[in-house]
Amino acid sequence: MSHEYPINVLCATLAVSASGYHAWAQRAPSQRAQANAALLPLIAEAYHTSRQTYGSPRITRWLLDHGQPCGRVRVARLMRQAGLNRRLRRRFRPMSLTDSDHDLPVAPNRLLEKMPPVRPDAVWVADITYVETQEGFLHVAGGLDRYSRRCIGWAMGDSLATTLPLAALDMALTQRRPTGGLLHHSDQGVQYASRNYRQRLAQAGVVPA
Numbered sequence: 001m002s003h004e005y006p007i008n009v010l011c012a013t014l015a016v017s018a019s020g021y022h023a024w025a026q027r028a029p030s031q032r033a034q035a036n037a038a039l040l041p042l043i044a045e046a047y048h049t050s051r052q053t054y055g056s057p058r059i060t061r062w063l064l065d066h067g068q069p070c071g072r073v074r075v076a077r078l079m080r081q082a083g084l085n086r087r088l089r090r091r092f093r094p095m096s097l098t099d100s101d102h103d104l105p106v107a108p109n110r111l112l113e114k115m116p117p118v119r120p121d122a123v124w125v126a127d128i129t130y131v132e133t134q135e136g137f138l139h140v141a142g143g144l145d146r147y148s149r150r151c152i153g154w155a156m157g158d159s160l161a162t163t164l165p166l167a168a169l170d171m172a173l174t175q176r177r178p179t180g181g182l183l184h185h186s187d188q189g190v191q192y193a194s195r196n197y198r199q200r201l202a203q204a205g206v207v208p209a
Helices: 007-013 018-026 031-049 056-065 072-082 163-176 195-203
Strands: 123-133 136-145 150-157 183-185
Touching: 031 056, 031 072, 056 072, 123 163, 136 163, 150 163, 163 195
Parallel strands: 123 183
Antiparallel strands: 123 136, 136 150
């Protein structure tokens, strides 16, 4: 307002002495104000590191983890004053990871005819899912031994190409080295029914099921 009206007019309107105003204007910032000024860049760093999704509780924990103790109420006040409002993430609704609408060969479900396996490496099951990370959603292909329910191979990536489950299959084959008679069951999606995947199963002597 001092840029719009003379100081003496403002002081008279607000019933403040001109000497008192000048003393206030020349006064050094308080220790609290200086501490807030030093804290605000750290708050802004945590806020932008989280892609504007952290609220005051998580930013307070971030400050503590970085050796800067501070109360949540103080952090919330400084964030509000700086206009650092938390941006809510939209709920992720993934599309189906299984594309069964294809013309590729589909193996019969041989598990319907068999008893549960009584030894390891008799039946493997495979599927693709996703996990949430700070960088976004990551696709994960995995395989389980149906007998032991142990994860025997996995691969992660940002693509649903056949190379993803192939990498998981190669890990399983390398680690377990099945000797024969192994059944491989999947959801028969396009990745598992692809030519490259079927060829890899055939090379290893594994029967799709």
